[in-house]
Amino acid sequence: MKSLVNVSGSNADYLSKVEIDKVGGGYFSSYEVSDDFIVKSLRGILGCMPKNINFYDLGGGDGFLGERIREFFEENGFNITTTIVDDNVDYLKKAKERGLNVIKSDISDCQEINRPDLVVMRSVNHYNQFHTQRKVLHNCFRSMADNGFLVSQFISGSRSECIAMNKLMNHPLLGRAGNGHSYYVTTEEEYIELLLDSGFSNIEHLGYAKTTYWGNEMLWQRFNKARTEEFLEKNNLLEKRSIEERHRKYIQLSNEIIENTLSHSNNFRFKKNLGGYEIELKFPIIRCKKNK
Ligand SMILES: C[S@@+](CC[C@H](N)C(=O)[O-])C[C@H]1O[C@@H](n2cnc3c(N)ncnc32)[C@H](O)[C@@H]1O
Numbered sequence: 001m002k003s004l005v006n007v008s009g010s011n012a013d014y015l016s017k018v019e020i021d022k023v024g025g026g027y028f029s030s031y032e033v034s035d036d037f038i039v040k041s042l043r044g045i046l047g048c049m050p051k052n053i054n055f056y057d058l059g060g061g062d063g064f065l066g067e068r069i070r071e072f073f074e075e076n077g078f079n080i081t082t083t084i085v086d087d088n089v090d091y092l093k094k095a096k097e098r099g100l101n102v103i104k105s106d107i108s109d110c111q112e113i114n115r116p117d118l119v120v121m122r123s124v125n126h127y128n129q130f131h132t133q134r135k136v137l138h139n140c141f142r143s144m145a146d147n148g149f150l151v152s153q154f155i156s157g158s159r160s161e162c163i164a165m166n167k168l169m170n171h172p173l174l175g176r177a178g179n180g181h182s183y184y185v186t187t188e189e190e191y192i193e194l195l196l197d198s199g200f201s202n203i204e205h206l207g208y209a210k211t212t213y214w215g216n217e218m219l220w221q222r223f224n225k226a227r228t229e230e231f232l233e234k235n236n237l238l239e240k241r242s243i244e245e246r247h248r249k250y251i252q253l254s255n256e257i258i259e260n261t262l263s264h265s266n267n268f269r270f271k272k273n274l275g276g277y278e279i280e281l282k283f284p285i286i287r288c289k290k291n292k
Helices: 009-015 020-029 031-041 043-048 064-075 089-097 130-143 159-170 188-198 216-233 237-262
Strands: 052-058 079-086 101-104 118-122 149-153 201-208 213-215 270-273 276-280 284-289
Touching: 009 089, 020 064, 020 213, 031 043, 031 064, 031 149, 031 201, 031 284, 052 064, 064 079, 064 118, 079 089, 089 101, 118 130, 130 188, 159 216, 159 237, 188 201, 188 284, 213 216, 213 270, 216 237, 216 276, 237 276
Parallel strands: 052 079, 052 118, 079 101, 118 149
Antiparallel strands: 149 284, 201 284, 213 276, 270 276
């Protein structure tokens, strides 16, 4: 086990040995989901892209989507250079094995993003605090080529649903956030404000990506499974009991948060699973442009 500290963003996945291809029932390694994303967000701009495309996937994880996007443009007669920027070295190792360029960096201050014609960010911004999301988008805009496109898919919902998701992700009992870091799910309006503030224009709402379920038990397993298994391996029953107690409290408190939100939400669909809740995520896709 790498360490047991409360850190957020890329680090929490790394320390908890999260395999991004398995998260959300395989959402991030699904051909069907990525094809749908590509059709919704990229097919419409084929006619606007240069023959040689410089493409960056920011927070691109293990490169699954980046590789699909590269194939899509190649099939349509383009030459494309694909670069994945991420802060998780385990994910980048896989991206490199796919033959993609990789940069290990925090995308909020990465200086190596070199004039992309196309930037994609799928399910990345909520890993960052609101002010860091602003930095990410400013940095992206500054680095992009004139007339370049940014396509972003992000977790969202109504104001009260976003507040609930933020409480679930940042709860101290979960062990995901901490050390001055936290996660932040934006409303669609907040995200569009950030894009405008960064200088982007031609903002188009392209509808919603395929959904997946997300919830408190799922979060618990994602950030505590490896740690619990380690205690079991070492036969450390005291730690095991303490984790079980934290688990019980987390599910109880987060169930209350979810029930309170769902009681006045007509947006979220949900189901009960293993004592916790699973909520059907809303995943808007927004495309915008750096106009010359
Ligand atoms: C849910 S995963 C999605 C991965 C990929 N975009 C996909 O759709 O398959 C979010 C990714 O964003 C990365 N990420 C989030 N914030 C980041 C930051 N500030 N700097 C670098 N990587 C970041 C995480 O490390 C993680 O790989």
